[in-house]
Amino acid sequence: MLELTCSVPSGEANMQLLRTEGDFIILVYNPAREQVRVGESIAIIDRRERHGVVVQVVETSVPDLPGILLNIIRREATETEVIRHRAEDMAERYHAVENMKYARARIMRELQVGAEGGLHYERWTGYVPSRNVEFQTISERDLIGALRASRA
Amino acid sequence: MAGRDFEVSAYDLQSLNMLVGLKWTGKSHLAKSLLLGLIKHGGGALVFDINDEYSSLHLGKDRQPRKEYKDKVQALAPGVNLKFPLKAMGADVFLNFMEAVGVSDTSLAALSDKVQEIGEENLTLSELRTAIRSVETRIRGALERRLKMLEDTKLIDDKAQASVLEDLLKQLDQGNALIINLKGKTKIAMRTTVQVVLSKVTRLLDEGVLAPMFLFAEEAHMYAERADLEDLVTRMRHLGAWQFYMTNTPTSLPELVVRQTDNIFCFHLSLPDDIRYLSPASGMDDQTLAKIVKALPPRQYLAVGRVTEDYPFILKTRELDVITAGETRLRFTKP
Numbered sequence: 190m191l192e193l194t195c196s197v198p199s200g201e202a203n204m205q206l207l208r209t210e211g212d213f214i215i216l217v218y219n220p221a222r223e224q225v226r227v228g229e230s231i232a233i234i235d236r237r238e239r240h241g242v243v244v245q246v247v248e249t250s251v252p253d254l255p256g257i258l259l260n261i262i263r264r265e266a267t268e269t270e271v272i273r274h275r276a277e278d279m280a281e282r283y284h285a286v287e288n289m290k291y292a293r294a295r296i297m298r299e300l301q302v303g304a305e306g307g308l309h310y311e312r313w314t315g316y317v318p319s320r321n322v323e324f325q326t327i328s329e330r331d332l333i334g335a336l337r338a339s340r341a
Numbered sequence: 342m343a344g345r346d347f348e349v350s351a352y353d354l355q356s357l358n359m360l361v362g363l364k365w366t367g368k369s370h371l372a373k374s375l376l377l378g379l380i381k382h383g384g385g386a387l388v389f390d391i392n393d394e395y396s397s398l399h400l401g402k403d404r405q406p407r408k409e410y411k412d413k414v415q416a417l418a419p420g421v422n423l424k425f426p427l428k429a430m431g432a433d434v435f436l437n438f439m440e441a442v443g444v445s446d447t448s449l450a451a452l453s454d455k456v457q458e459i460g461e462e463n464l465t466l467s468e469l470r471t472a473i474r475s476v477e478t479r480i481r482g483a484l485e486r487r488l489k490m491l492e493d494t495k496l497i498d499d500k501a502q503a504s505v506l507e508d509l510l511k512q513l514d515q516g517n518a519l520i521i522n523l524k525g526k527t528k529i530a531m532r533t534t535v536q537v538v539l540s541k542v543t544r545l546l547d548e549g550v551l552a553p554m555f556l557f558a559e560e561a562h563m564y565a566e567r568a569d570l571e572d573l574v575t576r577m578r579h580l581g582a583w584q585f586y587m588t589n590t591p592t593s594l595p596e597l598v599v600r601q602t603d604n605i606f607c608f609h610l611s612l613p614d615d616i617r618y619l620s621p622a623s624g625m626d627d628q629t630l631a632k633i634v635k636a637l638p639p640r641q642y643l644a645v646g647r648v649t650e651d652y653p654f655i656l657k658t659r660e661l662d663v664i665t666a667g668e669t670r671l672r673f674t675k676p
Contacts (some may be wrong), residue, residue: 227636228643228655245653248632295629297652329347329654336650 202231202324207291209317213245216292217322219285225249225292229255232300232325234307235318242318243310243327249277257287270326290316298336310339347656349648350384354646355553357578357601358589359594359622361615362608367640367658369394371606372557374658375666376518379555380413385513386555387542391533391563393524397664407663413449415512416520419534422497425506427497428464432456434536437606442487442529448480465499466492494530496537506541513554523564531564539573546580553581561586562593571597591615601633604646609637624651 204218214233218225227246232240299316301309359369377398379386386453388395394418401407412560417423419501427435435456440449466488473484491497512519522533522539543553561570574597578584585592592614600657602622610616616634620627623645645653
């Protein structure tokens with residue numbers, strides 16, 4: 190075996206499935222809690238269905254919802270500090286929403302959850318998970334190990 | 342974050358491999374890393390090195406030979422310690438050379454007759470010069486000028502043993518790396534060297550004299566025609582010459598090479614044409630590939646193919662404890 194170098198660890202991830210577009214899934218996450226990098230692989234698992242997919246992040250971006258965009262434009266257009274007449278926790282929540290991020294991820298493999306909880310990697314058949322899912326980042330070493338095992 | 346090892350099997354590198362990316366992104370570094378890994382596992386490799394970057398790979402950073410690579414890397418400089426007799430060049434490669442340097446069809450036909458008269462086994466520069474004295478004056482002048490060009494490459498030494506190339510190439514069976522240092526050579530000298538060496542390698546592989554080996558070609562378009570590369574890819578891989586192409590200009594490689602590629606190691610690229618050209622080898626559409634490779638910082642690359650079970654991984658180059666850079670002569674040594 191020849192050695193190359195990789196860097197992403199495996200672990201739970203905190204995010205939401207926003208929508209699917211063909212073989213792409215749009216994830217939304219809070220960058221204050223999660224770091225998502227282009228190239229990273231994430232398992233999206235529906236425990237109830239014992240089924241899931243592995244996606245690979247190909248792009249990260251910020252949300253462009255009309256309300257957020259309008260607010261940014263208003264803020265820039267206003268010369269003086271905007272006085273917000275909102276409860277403090279509402280203001281924080283609004284700020285958090287504005288700072289959320291999107292990750293556009295391509296579906297790479299399908300997952301079946303075995304009886305002992307093990308994950309079996311298969312070719313994608315077109316399945317997409319529901320929004321009631323768990324997210325797990327997968328390290329390159331774990332992923333290549335699983336892919337090689339599935340070939341064997 | 343500290344990197345961790347990601348292992349690939351040398352078995353899966355017995356294929357057509359491509360390393361692409363802009364300058365200074367790390368593709369040559371990765372090529373050296375793969376080459377050293379292959380040497381360590383006993384895989385012989387022939388390297389066409391255009392910038393003299395591989396000759397010192399057996400030396401540690403302290404410039405002392407590393408135990409594991411000692412006597413495993415041999416640098417050959419065409420015209421210096423790589424010379425061969427004209428008969429070792431072979432009639433076909435010799436006539437190819439003459440055609441490449443502009444000999445017309447009529448002159449080439451006359452020359453071909455003379456080569457046949459002399460016989461490949463007796464072919465020397467001096468025999469050829471004597472033989473062409475009998476051709477008409479206009480053709481003779483053109484041929485003499487081209488023979489002088491061949492002589493000027495300093496590649497031909499008719500006193501050398503006919504088996505000199507074979508003896509060198511047999512080192513590949515010991516798992517050694519032969520570095521053909523093409524730095525500073527004229528295009529004619531580069532092209533002739535590569536053609537002669539490859540034609541000899543092909544014959545030895547075909548006859549089963551040489552075990553399957555690896556071939557590393559840096560910027561192959563500088564010393565091989567597109568048709569030669571296509572031939573190399575379609576023919577030599579069946580003979581057991583597993584190839585690595587390293588380039589910062591992917592469009593310089595024939596489309597056939599891209600479509601036949603089994604493993605691609607892609608560093609940062611920014612030009613849409615380059616990315617579009619490479620996308621068939623990556624198994625991704627060009628827009629997805631663009632998003633990934635444009636985001637790659639230096640020393641990180643996308644690896645996809647047999648070595649990764651066709652799953653695209655983003656990996657990092659690893660530090661090597663050997664001399665990996667060629668000597669660059671600078672007029673200004675500080676920014």
